[in-house]
Amino acid sequence: MKSKRPTRGLALAAAMVLTAFSSPLIAQAQSSAPPLTVSELRYCICQQQRIEAVRPELDTLRAMVNERQASLVAHEAQIAQLQQTVSPDDWQGQDQIKRSIYETNLIRDLLRRDLTPNYLAVTRSFNELVNGYNEYCANRRMVASDVAEANSDLRCAAEAPDAPEDE
Numbered sequence: 001m002k003s004k005r006p007t008r009g010l011a012l013a014a015a016m017v018l019t020a021f022s023s024p025l026i027a028q029a030q031s032s033a034p035p036l037t038v039s040e041l042r043y044c045i046c047q048q049q050r051i052e053a054v055r056p057e058l059d060t061l062r063a064m065v066n067e068r069q070a071s072l073v074a075h076e077a078q079i080a081q082l083q084q085t086v087s088p089d090d091w092q093g094q095d096q097i098k099r100s101i102y103e104t105n106l107i108r109d110l111l112r113r114d115l116t117p118n119y120l121a122v123t124r125s126f127n128e129l130v131n132g133y134n135e136y137c138a139n140r141r142m143v144a145s146d147v148a149e150a151n152s153d154l155r156c157a158a159e160a161p162d163a164p165e166d167e
Contacts, residue, residue: 044137
């Protein structure tokens with residue numbers, strides 16, 4: 001036990017030293033990039049708006065997929081339980097098993113054909129928006145007066161335009 005404590009202390013000290021030396025380097029790397037221009041700020045603000053517009057749709061689809069998957073698991077558990085308890089001579093019980101299997105297949109088909117592909121498409125689109133924003137806009141400085149100017153006459157198109165060229 002005692003031999004582990006000095007090692008833990010050394011690891012903590014090493015982490016503190018690395019943090020102390022790397023923080024100025026990170027700050028220098030971020031500050032060396034020029035601030036966003038007004039046209040770049042307009043692009044970035046519009047990208048933020050597009051991201052926020054897609055997020056509720058993505059959350060709704062995720063909730064629907066999760067709900068249907070939970071329903072599918074519940075139906076499959078019900079079928080397994082019925083198959084164990086219903087005798088082969090119980091026609092009503094057998095009909096209930098068939099109905100449950102039919103409902104399970106409907107849920108599975110809904111997930112496979114509609115919900116999951118739609119959810120994946122919206123997720124892909126959302127991730128492309130976020131990646132584009134992160135690549136072009138994140139970790140870049142913004143001058144307050146330029147942000148105010150960009151917001152003053154901001155007009156965002158429905159579709160995301162390409163990032164603006166350097167001015």
